[in-house]
């Protein structure tokens with residue numbers, strides 16, 4: 642096992658140093674404890690170990706990143722955190738509460754929302770419909786009140802519509818509210834997926850490759866957008882991303898996976914220069930990294 646050196650400095654800031662080899666053991670909790678903690682999580686699919694003994698602590702109120710080569714296990718981490726998969730080993734805690742055995746809708750209700758690597762909108766629905774679906778996670782009226790048109794149901798439906806419009810305004814999509822979701826340009830569809838996730842009122846947002854398929858200008862706009870929503874919605878954001886400009890530009894802390902194992906973590910500059918990370922990405926030995934002379 643390699644050493645993990647996530648730590649709190651004298652000023653109470655959340656800081657970190659890089660690991661020196663594969664595997665990690667999590668770190669010291671920031672003041673008030675981590676938002677999400679994974680301890681020794683392992684997820685296997687038959688003979689493939691997608692996540693291998695992964696331990697990490699996600700701090701509250703930050704934008705942080707999870708990177709690694711294709712097939713490193715990043716999306717599997719999201720699927721485990723959001724209850725799509727149950728890991729064979731390990732423990733997950735969100736705000737100190739164990740997530741084991743909870744289905745995705747319960748985890749969403751706790752305040753964890755996500756977007757998907759391959760956009761998953763209700764393509765035939767309108768932009769507004771897609772955000773309203775997200776709001777339904779928090780609705781109080783019961784489904785059987787709908788056909789009866791009970792006032793309590795109608796009042797809530799109206800407030801969900803208003804809230805959805807307001808969210809669309811905040812993500813710059815209000816003018817497209819009546820358009821079909823699949824008629825939007827790619828970058829706007831990704832923002833819509835984020836708006837739908839925000840509609841569930843999360844405290845923790847997981848973004849799986851939000852910049853995928855975007856041109857440089859769209860990626861640049863996305864960085865500002867992510868920083869803005871973090872601030873405005875008082876969220877923590879964990880982002881998987883291959884676009885290093887976006888990752889380095891917006892994340893204060895980055896975890897690196899390779900073959901399901903944590904090989905490094907730290908601030909953007911540290912990660913950029915880490916020989917283990919360079920080796921994992923380039924597929925050839927870097928000076929000071931594994932397999933170097």
Ligand SMILES: Nc1ncnc2c1ncn2[C@@H]1O[C@H](COP(=O)(O)OP(=O)(O)OP(=O)(O)O)[C@@H](O)[C@H]1O
Nearest residue numbers: 686689691709710711712713714715716717718758
């Ligand atoms: N449902 C599944 N059934 C079988 N194998 C799976 C499943 N989900 C993921 N895997 C395998 O687990 C490994 C990690 O996959 P994962 O999708 O988490 O990688 P990733 O880091 O997100 O890669 P990418 O950057 O290409 O999206 C891969 O070998 C993948 O084939």
Ligand SMILES: [Mg+2]
Nearest residue numbers: 715716717758
């Ligand atoms: Mg993935």
